[in-house]
Amino acid sequence: MVARLTLVEIASRQQEIKKSRFAAVAGPIADEAAAKSFIAARSDRAANHNCWAWRLGQRYRFSDDGEPSGTAGKPILAAIDGQGLDGVVVVVTRWFGGILLGSGGLIRAYGGTAALCLREAEKEALVETVSGTVTCGFSDLALVQARLGALSGVQAAVQAFTEGGAILSVSAPKSEAGGVERLLSDLTSGRSVIGWSR
Structure with missing residues (x-):
């Protein structure tokens, strides 16, 4: 391509x-x-x-x-x-x-x-990006933000705080979306999953 x-x-x-x-x-x-x-x-x-x-x-x-x-x-x-x-x-x-x-x-x-x-x-x-949201507990929040922020082309920011943690807005290059999902799942032992906007 x-x-x-x-x-x-x-x-x-x-x-x-x-x-x-x-x-x-x-x-x-x-x-x-x-x-x-x-x-x-x-x-x-x-x-x-x-x-x-x-x-x-x-x-x-x-x-x-x-x-x-x-x-x-x-x-x-x-x-x-x-x-x-x-x-x-x-x-x-x-x-x-x-x-x-x-x-x-x-x-x-x-x-x-x-x-x-x-x-x-x-x-x-010109890099095509996708965006989504992650619901994350307070115990995982700092680690998730640090690891996502270290990835090239990935941006993560707190959108709102909830009773048990935070909702993050995430954007990533479309080609890296699968890797971001796996990383997030591995980091939090499946407690946090990203939902990509379609």
């Missing part, structure tokens, strides 16, 4: 093509609302066009923002997909310089500026 990647932080890149200035800004997103917020915050109202695309798993959207259909948003999305990225949004802003680029020129300019920005951005593997 090919690892999916996302961006670590916001990246930007500019270039001039036949007197038009193209500026790309890209960033990681967790959901569609974050994508819309990023696009609104990074669009320049003084520019001629603010074209964009985002991908979140199987969902994606793009906009040509007044450029001829298929010449801006789709090439930006193709740049995202071409680098195997997910959970990413890109806005490419154009300030028109007076020379028409034609459809092919626009596709190369928007897609190329987005690809240039994404190529130079720092990336990290």
